[in-house]
Amino acid sequence: MAQPTGAALRTLAIEYKGIQEEPVEGFRVRLVNDDNLCEWEVAIFGPPDTLYQGGYFKAHVKFPPDYPYSPPTVRFLTKVWHPNVYENGDLCISILHPPVDDPQSGELPCERWNPTQTVRTILLSVISLLNEPNTFSPANVDASVMYRRWRDSKGKDKEYEKIIRKQVASSRLEAEKDGVIVPMTREDYCVKTKAPAGNALGSGVTAIVQLHG
Template identity: 70%
Template sequence: MTTTMSASSSKILQTEFKKLQQQPVEGFTIGLVDDSDIFQWKVGLYGPPDTLYAGGYFRAIMKFSHDYPYSPPTFRFITKMFHSNIYENGEVCISILHSPVNDPQSGELPSERWNPTQSVRTILLSVISLLNEPNTYSPANVDASVMYRRWKESKGRDKEYEEIIRKQVEDSRKDAEKDGVVVPLTVSEYCIKTRLSSKDSNASQDITDIFYDDDDDDDYGLNDEYDYDDEEDDNEDYGDDDSGAHEDA
């Protein structure tokens, strides 16, 4: 990788990072794993009120290649996540994070995959949308996909999926306490009270539409004993334990 390309990627990421701090995406906090390394970001995601994830605080690592934005970053949760589109190692499997190649067997259109016009903001919006509406037809976690569909089809009467998420949300609150984070519990607390451009306001409204137009979900709080066996150090300090690149779902 040429030094020129790496320097260009670094400049682009610094610009995105600064903009996201000034105009954050609702439900997220961002920071750097190491202040000297713009290519690794730590992300905190708050579970939106009135969803299964309400009250949760989910930590993740984003890693960027030195040819960003021509290649997508990886997004890996270091908080235990039981979800149709999240691998056991916490890595998110979503079209926008897949390289822009033509792969008919994947079931994805090239237009759904990563392209250099995408940004961290669009990734964050896609990830939070995925939490509420899993893709159960190309799952990274088959058990989670089966349980979610059973829970959805039973209109919440089958509690197995719900109880697992409850446990994980409760466990995530311990991380919030360690990090000194106050998790928003109401819609008014969750929504950002900041001046946004009209474009960012539309993106902000997209998040609200994702979570607050569904009458099926109640207001859940949650709790967990699960931990990625090889991720304990990450949960302590957003450490840098590489688990490898994910495969296309």
Template identity: 65%
Template sequence: MTNMPLPMASSAKALAKELMNLQEEPVEGFKITLVEENNLYDWQVAIFGPPGTLYQGGYFKAHIRFPGDYPYSPPSFRFLSHIWHPNVYENGEVCISILHAPIDDPQAGELPQERWNPTQNVRTILMSVISLLNEPNTFSPANVDASIMFRDWRERKSTKYEDYVKQQVRDSQREAERDGVVVPTTVEEYCVKTTVSHDSDSALNVEEFYDEDMEFCGDDDEDAPDVDTD
């Protein structure tokens, strides 16, 4: 009996469609690639610091891991680059309501509608992360020391928070040089939207993922890394 290839999981179809959409209409300030070409469940993200903010000129790497039942469960978002921020844990995990599972937890201090739901997508996650960088939530911080520093900086009591962030931006720029990445520093450069060429060696031919006879890494329902939602 011939072994028949498994059909592509519905989650992989959803991710392939989202990836194609993000290639055709990128989110400003982000560059997205797959960690491995045959695995739609692990994405690598480069985040460029928005002009006019403390993060201007920064280049920060992150990893998005999707569960097998996406979009019904949220992905995890973890910074690979070291980043000092009230809502980022020491291990790089981002603590943000949109990435929290849609469960009823009165102790969490979040409304159900603030948590993940299947209408959310990668684009809304990326926009939320950029918003969080510029406007941290200090009411339930993942990094208490960073939260205190941020409040002191906002109230003009200390420049420590600004000093920390600017040093990290300088460190990230050296990494960008090693990676051969040109970081946008002006509004004009930051807002340019470029469609990724599918002829490029580094580009993903997303249409390949619509072949119903292909198998994919991650098609099983492996759980994403646990995210502390305290």
């Protein structure tokens, strides 16, 4: 596996430090291993006033060796029934697609990845996608059909909602195991959540960045 460039490590170190100092509301971000800047664990809290309220969804974000010129990948570890999440947990979202011209995709080049994007913009896009799935090119066709029925019936068709509620309840058990208090109100949700102190930018990572400097 190719080693990350020094530029990639420096960029990731800056982004990680920035998110620790100024977290994105509704998320908790930390490194999977303190000596590896290229793999992050993200905990996503379900936004209030949505089907996902009270949910605790964990995902891994993996960065390529030439980041930010190529996009990272996002894979949910927690089961998420969603039109834009594959069965294996991979997230399908335009912002993470390579910047190639593919007329068949239905996506504009400006909707795809470009080096000005950051982890912060990715996280905000994920929250937006949870609330408003893209059903035009779904990763999970069955979930997309159920979502459209739920949306078009204005909530009268409960099949989609029941699955989400069940997954939210299951995710809360995982939060209890992790010792995480899931925000339930809008006020609590808007409190910016920092990673535990032990997952700050560790000396091992600092040494890696310096080595590639």
